Amino acid sequence: MRSQLAPSSSGDTITPYQKKTLFASTIGYALDGMDMMLLGVCFSLIAVSFNLTNSDLGTLTSVTLLGAVLGGILFGVLADKYGRVRVFSWTIIIFSLFTGLCAISPNYESFLLFRFLSGLGLGGEFGIGMTLVSESWPKDRRSRATSIVALGFQVGIILAALTVNFIGVNYGWRWVFAVGVLPALFVAWTRKGLAEPEIWQNLKAEQKNKISLGKLFKNPRVAATTIGLIIACAVQNFGFYGLMVWMPNMIANELNLPFKNTLFWTISTTIGMSLGIVVFGWLCDKIGRRPSYIIFLLISAVSIWFYFQQTDMLILIIFGSAIGFFVNGMMGGYGALLAEHYPTDARSSAENIIFNVGRGIAGISQVLIAYLADTYSISYALALLSAAYLFSALAFIFLIPETKGKALD
Numbered sequence: 001m002r003s004q005l006a007p008s009s010s011g012d013t014i015t016p017y018q019k020k021t022l023f024a025s026t027i028g029y030a031l032d033g034m035d036m037m038l039l040g041v042c043f044s045l046i047a048v049s050f051n052l053t054n055s056d057l058g059t060l061t062s063v064t065l066l067g068a069v070l071g072g073i074l075f076g077v078l079a080d081k082y083g084r085v086r087v088f089s090w091t092i093i094i095f096s097l098f099t100g101l102c103a104i105s106p107n108y109e110s111f112l113l114f115r116f117l118s119g120l121g122l123g124g125e126f127g128i129g130m131t132l133v134s135e136s137w138p139k140d141r142r143s144r145a146t147s148i149v150a151l152g153f154q155v156g157i158i159l160a161a162l163t164v165n166f167i168g169v170n171y172g173w174r175w176v177f178a179v180g181v182l183p184a185l186f187v188a189w190t191r192k193g194l195a196e197p198e199i200w201q202n203l204k205a206e207q208k209n210k211i212s213l214g215k216l217f218k219n220p221r222v223a224a225t226t227i228g229l230i231i232a233c234a235v236q237n238f239g240f241y242g243l244m245v246w247m248p249n250m251i252a253n254e255l256n257l258p259f260k261n262t263l264f265w266t267i268s269t270t271i272g273m274s275l276g277i278v279v280f281g282w283l284c285d286k287i288g289r290r291p292s293y294i295i296f297l298l299i300s301a302v303s304i305w306f307y308f309q310q311t312d313m314l315i316l317i318i319f320g321s322a323i324g325f326f327v328n329g330m331m332g333g334y335g336a337l338l339a340e341h342y343p344t345d346a347r348s349s350a351e352n353i354i355f356n357v358g359r360g361i362a363g364i365s366q367v368l369i370a371y372l373a374d375t376y377s378i379s380y381a382l383a384l385l386s387a388a389y390l391f392s393a394l395a396f397i398f399l400i401p402e403t404k405g406k407a408l409d
Contacts, residue, residue, distance in 0.1 A: 017136065022136075025129030025130065028125055029129055030159070031095075032122055033157050035096075037160035038099070038180060040246075041168075042173045046111075052108065054373050062367055063115055063119070064116065066116065067122070069360030070120060072124060073352065074124065075091050075121075076124065076349040076353055084196060088129060095183070098115075099114075099177055101117075103180075127351030127352030127355055130335030131348040132197065134339035134340075143335075146281065146339075147281025147332030154270045161262070199344050215342060225401060226354065227399060228398070229358075230354050230358050233334065233358025235391060237363075238361070238385065239328075242365075243327060265320050272320065273327075273328040276325035276327075276328060276330075277328065278332065279329060280330055285404070288404040289400075290397075296330050297392050298393055301387070304386045308379045338351045
């Protein structure tokens with residue numbers, strides 16, 4: 001018997017089930033954002049504790065994102081086989097546990113290991129939550145729904161900044177990571193009364209949990225689309241982590257400004273990101289996925305080059321909102337964009353594999369940013385991000401087809 005809690009995604013009325021999938025996925029992604037950004041905002045504090053260089057800090061980010069890639073592949077496949085809701089809860093438990101263990105790391109090497117293991121859970125969470133919402137919501141509101149999920153990450157950034165500034169500064173970075181254990185309490189609520197989407201239940205009743213990873217490359221057209229989406233996700237993550245992880249370090253160290261200014265910059269930029277996500281989700285449902293991405297990517301390429309030539313803190317804070325609006329506003333469309341290109345039996349795998357392979361490529365690039373920061377300056381390294389956005393725009397022009405209004409199969 002089909003669950004009455006999991007209706008199909010058709011129809012104009014938003015059901016309690018759809019609202020609950022949206023809330024659960026949004027909160028889950030907020031915890032993901034908080035966990036990831038605790039590292040970036042704590043960079044300067046951790047560096048002092050373990051006597052780290054910029055290259056060491058870049059390695060921390062890269063290792064976390066490498067774990068996310070592997071976790072994304074593993075848990076994406078498991079979610080297609082065993083269910084979105086069940087595996088979603090596993091990912092939260094894993095990243096909560098190992099984030100908490102970071103608090104008792106005796107040295108850099110153990111901290112590095114715990115970050116890798118927490119990354120496994122982080123990688124699985126994104127695609128599963130986005131898949132759950134995409135399969136539950138109407139096609140004409142799908143992008144706006146996934147944009148709300150993306151907003152959760154921005155909430156997590158603010159929580160991370162507040163936690164570091166009010167707990168980390170006064171009690172040390174270890175207490176900041178100890179707070180990371182709390183998300184595990186969310187798992188009990190996530191599982192309570194939340195059924196799998198009807199489209200997944202129907203498919204699994206017919207296919208007996210068959211896994212279909214080959215559908216990401218089943219023909220040249222689909223393979224080109226998959227490659228294009230990996231490029232887009234790599235650039236999205238490269239730009240986001242380059243900005244949010246390294247900018248606070250640039251403010252505190254390269255510009256020799258008070259550490260408290262990183263909180264003001266983070267809040268300003270995150271507000272811009274949040275507004276951009278809402279607008280971008282609406283724009284995708286109105287004019288289509290491809291034109292929305294191309295517009296935002298081109299504006300990002302131009303604006304980010306000029307932004308990192310600035311050294312005045314007031315300018316950095318004010319225009320941080322504008323940069324955030326375009327650079328991370330595009331996160332509002334990825335959940336729907338990835339879901340619409342692949343069938344149900346491979347959807348969670350596709351969401352997680354594509355996004356997290358992109359995140360892994362971005363993680364490797366953090367070592368490049370660290371090298372350029374050591375050789376030249378952080379501002380010089382970040383200004384080069386503009387070329388990456390032009391590359392992503394080309395992927396949307398030549399490789400990624402339009403899917404606005406497409407029904408999921």
